[in-house]
Amino acid sequence: MDWTELVVETTNEAIDAVTNILMENEAGGVQIDDHDLNDVRVITYFPANINVAEKAPELEMQIKGLSQFGIDPGKATVKLSDVNDDSWRDVWKKYYHPVRITRYLTIVPSWEDYQPESDDEKVIRLDPGRAFGTGTHPTTSLALLALEKEIRGNESMIDVGTGSGVLSIAAKYLGAGKIDAYDIDDEAIKATKENVALNPIAKDINIGTNSLLDGISKKVDLIVANILAEIIVPLIPQAKECLNPSGKFITSGIINDKKDLIVNELTDHGFVIDEILNQKDWYSIIAHLPSEGE
Numbered sequence: 086m087d088w089t090e091l092v093v094e095t096t097n098e099a100i101d102a103v104t105n106i107l108m109e110n111e112a113g114g115v116q117i118d119d120h121d122l123n124d125v126r127v128i129t130y131f132p133a134n135i136n137v138a139e140k141a142p143e144l145e146m147q148i149k150g151l152s153q154f155g156i157d158p159g160k161a162t163v164k165l166s167d168v169n170d171d172s173w174r175d176v177w178k179k180y181y182h183p184v185r186i187t188r189y190l191t192i193v194p195s196w197e198d199y200q201p202e203s204d205d206e207k208v209i210r211l212d213p214g215r216a217f218g219t220g221t222h223p224t225t226s227l228a229l230l231a232l233e234k235e236i237r238g239n240e241s242m243i244d245v246g247t248g249s250g251v252l253s254i255a256a257k258y259l260g261a262g263k264i265d266a267y268d269i270d271d272e273a274i275k276a277t278k279e280n281v282a283l284n285p286i287a288k289d290i291n292i293g294t295n296s297l298l299d300g301i302s303k304k305v306d307l308i309v310a311n312i313l314a315e316i317i318v319p320l321i322p323q324a325k326e327c328l329n330p331s332g333k334f335i336t337s338g339i340i341n342d343k344k345d346l347i348v349n350e351l352t353d354h355g356f357v358i359d360e361i362l363n364q365k366d367w368y369s370i371i372a373h374l375p376s377e378g379e
């Protein structure tokens with residue numbers, strides 16, 4: 086399969102905002118090549134069936150428009166080139182290396198050798214393929230940190246928008262019980278299945294195509310969703326229906342100017358905010374449904 090590589094030349098301060106624009110335009114994951122503060126390249130890949138050439142001028146305009154929000158986008162050029170599957174993988178391998186995300190969790194690309202530094206370190210083997218979720222994006226690492234804080238052992242969990250499956254697999258390493266992992270995108274389902282096979286501890290995760298929690302009636306102890314804020318809004322009332330009393334709802338993927346919106350939506354639906362985690366321009370919110378009498 087052929088791919089279109091899209092490279093944005095920008096600045097260090099614009100990395101998160103540019104990533105956000107690309108994600109809103111169906112990019113999967115991004116790689117960052119930052120030799121210099123003002124000479125940064127944000128790289129992503131689109132499958133050949135997406136007409137990126139048509140999108141590119143609009144993307145360039147949005148990136149140039151970041152200056153209106155006080156963010157210097159630098160050159161803000163968008164360049165496209167065609168790559169085949171093998172060179173996609175080679176480029177990807179150049180940028181993606183083992184990374185210790187939290188105290189206990191390290192993510193290691195499936196093709197790299199890695200020895201954990203201590204017995205406590207849980208090593209997640211991952212080949213994200215075209216799905217989002219290398220673990221290195223702030224939205225994923227915040228969600229991983231939140232899972233590490235909340236999982237005590239045996240919790241049932243639903244992962245909404247599983248991407249590469251990274252959050253569900255990490256949750257199994259942290260001791261979670263039964264997990265359902267859903268995504269709307271077939272590439273994500275394929276990647277999650279492959280990544281579960283790389284991490285036998287996660288073999289009982291139930292993986293399925295689903296939009297948000299549409300049609301799901303079971304109740305669980307924990308729901309995690311790393312999705313854009315606009316998509317979290319309709320998920321909130323659904324999460325309320327699918328959580329056990331005292332159940333926890335972890336949301337991530339919230340860019341700074343959407344944080345208040347999500348906090349307000351959560352509290353309007355009866356959630357209590359436990360903690361707000363922040364990395365760069367991104368937020369993750371841990372909330373719970375109060376039990377009777379709380």
Ligand SMILES: C[S@@+](CC[C@H](N)C(=O)[O-])C[C@H]1O[C@@H](n2cnc3c(N)ncnc32)[C@H](O)[C@@H]1O
Binds near residue numbers: 219297
């Ligand atoms: C930002 S990625 C997160 C991936 C991974 N969970 C992580 O934390 O790295 C968001 C994922 O949500 C999926 N998604 C977007 N809209 C969705 C929807 N309505 N229902 C289910 N999944 C959705 C996308 O396909 C993508 O895989």
